[in-house]
Amino acid sequence: MTIDVADFLDSGQGVWWGQGAAEPELLVNQVLDAVDRVGPIRAFSGLSWNERLSESIPDKLTVISYGGLGRLSQLSRHGILDVLPCHYSAIPRLFAKGQLPNDLGLVQVSPPDAQGMVTLGIGVDYVADAIVHTRTLVAEVNHQMPTTRGGPRLPLSRFAAVIETDRPLREAPGRPSDDVDRAIANNVASIIDDGSTVQVGVGALPAAVLAALSGHRALGFHSGMITDGVLDLIEAGVITGEKKEIDPGVVVTGAALCTSDGYRRLTHHPLEFRAASYTHAPAVLSRLGSLVSVNSAIEVDLLGQVGAELARGVHIGAVGGQVDFSRAAALTGTRSIIALRSTAGKGERTHSTIVPSLYSGVVTTARVDVDAVVTEHGVAMLTGCTVAERALRLVEVAAPEYREALERSLSEKEVS
Known part of the structure; x- marks a missing residue:
């Protein structure tokens, strides 16, 4: 299925997405491509290894994060990252109060089971708290995302749109221990x-x-x-x-x-x-x-x-x-x-x-x-x-x- 994330965003609205290896990068990149024709847009991102977020981002996009983790440090280096200093435990409350962007949420999920239910896989963290307060969700169903226990199980009907992929999850970067x-x-x-x-x-x-x-x-x-x-x-x-x-x-x-x-x-x-x-x-x-x-x-x-x-x-x-x-x-x-x-x-x-x-x-x-x-x-x-x-x-x-x-x-x- 081909989708355009821009269909779910209007000027002045906000979007968040999952972090780390659970970042739905194809959907995130669609947002980056659409900002100039849709923006201005506010976006919340956690840890990211997406190379697109270490480059020059669109002028109409404001990226907010709880820190300069991964590629986001490059945005900070260029003065285009808005850091919201907070305890990690405070992020769920910030979503609940509408103090973080919550018009659109982008997630990467596991393939549906026999009942049509998916999990948030290896990226439950703030995502599980944010989805409760988000108007519209769009999912990347990655056939290589493990089905995990402990987090919410969601029906595919919870998502306004779904794109299917079969790509390896990002591996932990960095140097080996010395x-x-x-x-x-x-x-x-x-x-x-x-x-x-x-x-x-x-x-x-x-x-x-x-x-x-x-x-x-x-x-x-x-x-x-x-x-x-x-x-x-x-x-x-x-x-x-x-x-x-x-x-x-x-x-x-x-x-x-x-x-x-x-x-x-x-x-x-x-x-x-x-x-x-x-x-x-x-x-x-x-x-x-x-x-x-x-x-x-x-x-x-x-x-x-x-x-x-x-x-x-x-x-x-x-x-x-x-x-x-x-x-x-x-x-x-x-x-x-x-x-x-x-x-x-x-x-x-x-x-x-x-x-x-x-x-x-x-x-x-x-x-x-x-x-x-x-x-x-x-x-x-x-x-x-x-x-x-x-x-x-x-x-x-x-x-x-x-x-x-x-x-x-x-x-x-x-x-x-």
């Missing part, structure tokens, strides 16, 4: 106990953390997104979920970003894909007393404040779910961990990621929500420490060549 990642990961694993319920992100360092947990037992998993590393731990008998306070025996997530092999494997495991209003809800996370959150950062200052959004004025990250999980792990869970390399940049631009004060000026995660900061040089346990003690511990896990300057900054200006 020796520095593995050193950090081993330090992280050393402060995670057997029986913990783990949350971890996506990327080379989170992948190394998952690999470093291979010797643990009876772990649970509750996170916004899963990767192949989670599947590996399930198959190795490490992730069993037997000690989880809620959803025992089940891995709970909102989305997946895997290899093609991972997408084939995930349907064979006890996974449930849930809406953001469940995966990130404070009321849900507060029931996970065994929760250990592991999140990354761009920089951490000597107060223990975390910057995870901006680098040199460009949005390359987001508040996202970091604060939701860090706060829950610190207050009602077991431990909130921030893991990062001690240096960033190359050549003359190499710099310490442990800094006297956040260069970006933007605090993503407050110091009171961080129990430990981990680099390749060790673990800085901050809980129960005074301001001065925290600063000294953070200096100890900084890169050796920057420690003297950091210590000097403490003597020149009292940390408070």
Whole structure:
């Protein structure tokens, strides 16, 4: 069936679409092609690897996101991304209040079953919350999208139009883990106990953390997104979920970003894909007393404040779910961990990621929500420490060549 998304949009209206590997790229590209004759249009996008969204976008299109994730960082670099800073747990409420575009929603779904029902596949997250408040839905039915459990099952009649595809899902991009990642990961694993319920992100360092947990037992998993590393731990008998306070025996997530092999494997495991209003809800996370959150950062200052959004004025990250999980792990869970390399940049631009004060000026995660900061040089346990003690511990896990300057900054200006 041939459709034109422009038929469902009028000037001044708004559209949203699914993110990551669940982004319905053919439909999104139709919007980009139609904006000049339909616009102005407001669009909400999450994580995107769509190359069209790293190019010059139509003047009549305003792209809004909760961060500069994936290709959207290029839009931020060119000053054409409107970032809405918010906790990931707040996105469902923003849709409910009409504060995010909700005239048209574009989704990628699994093929219909015998009853004509489809699932949101590997992209339930904010999509499941948004569809309830969206006037018109258009779907890409991808025959390679897995049918998943936990999220809504929708009749094809719910969609104003459908296009069928048979294309591979996007695989997790990025570099492989290196020796520095593995050193950090081993330090992280050393402060995670057997029986913990783990949350971890996506990327080379989170992948190394998952690999470093291979010797643990009876772990649970509750996170916004899963990767192949989670599947590996399930198959190795490490992730069993037997000690989880809620959803025992089940891995709970909102989305997946895997290899093609991972997408084939995930349907064979006890996974449930849930809406953001469940995966990130404070009321849900507060029931996970065994929760250990592991999140990354761009920089951490000597107060223990975390910057995870901006680098040199460009949005390359987001508040996202970091604060939701860090706060829950610190207050009602077991431990909130921030893991990062001690240096960033190359050549003359190499710099310490442990800094006297956040260069970006933007605090993503407050110091009171961080129990430990981990680099390749060790673990800085901050809980129960005074301001001065925290600063000294953070200096100890900084890169050796920057420690003297950091210590000097403490003597020149009292940390408070």
